[in-house]
Amino acid sequence: MVDNRYTITVGTEQFRFTRDQLESDPGNYFATYFFGEFTEASQGARELVIEKDIQLFRLIQAHLRGYDIFPLPDAAVPPYMTKEVAIKNLRHDAQFYCLGKLEGTIKDLEQTSVKKEVKNGGKSPLARRYKAGECVISSYLQTWTFQEINNDGYQLMLDKLKNIDIAIPSRRPQVPGFSVTFCWVKENYYYALLVSDD
Known part of the structure; x- marks a missing residue:
């Protein structure tokens, strides 16, 4: 049986995707690399190696597989980041890899969070010193x-x-x-x- 999956290697871990999963967030870097205008696509590449945080990439994988990843569980946050920093870094990765749906979800989450704090009379953590x-x-x-x-x-x-x-x-x-x-x-x-x- 032929394996029709594509592999993205992050550090020491391999993440496998179907074509549908990679194309679930249209116009992203991964889909373009494997199926678009990159030279690798025309040569039938099936593997991409990147250097990113493995735990954050697990969230990207879940997103591309169609799962909701928010609210972010504590176990998904790298031990050297706070939850706020992990979300910010995930947004940066979403921008970098042109994952428009994920980036939009994170922006909506950030705006909702600020609105809740204002509605409840609280201050945004960013406004505190x-x-x-x-x-x-x-x-x-x-x-x-x-x-x-x-x-x-x-x-x-x-x-x-x-x-x-x-x-x-x-x-x-x-x-x-x-x-x-x-x-x-x-x-x-x-x-x-x-x-x-x-």
Whole structure:
């Protein structure tokens, strides 16, 4: 029996598709590579090798197979990304590979998310400000230093901290307009994460 599938190799993993699946999001790079104007198409190519994130590509495969991939399950998010970053990177991949339907779905999802936050009186995570601070532990004057961080960095730090057994100090920094969301001790330093009150 002849195998009529096409293979896209991402890193060390092979993803197999039928022609119908590859053409399910019209005009995309993969369909053009195998069936369109590329030289490889005229030579009957059946395999394409790309270097992308394997977990994000699994979502692209599910999309091309006709499945809904949102809301995004935690297990689908690469361990070094927040859910927000994974969705943003998936949108970039959709743009890069001309997956118009997937890109449109992600844009609709992002707009719906912002509308819900506004309707509920909440702020978009992008409108909030975040700070990370540190202070040397000493018996003398304690001076905190802070730096601004973005939402993705803040969420990534929170995700890493929630599963770590660390000491919580009794002294927390006081920063006008900000609330401390997490404070901990490591070696000779106090650390804190803060979010704006607005």
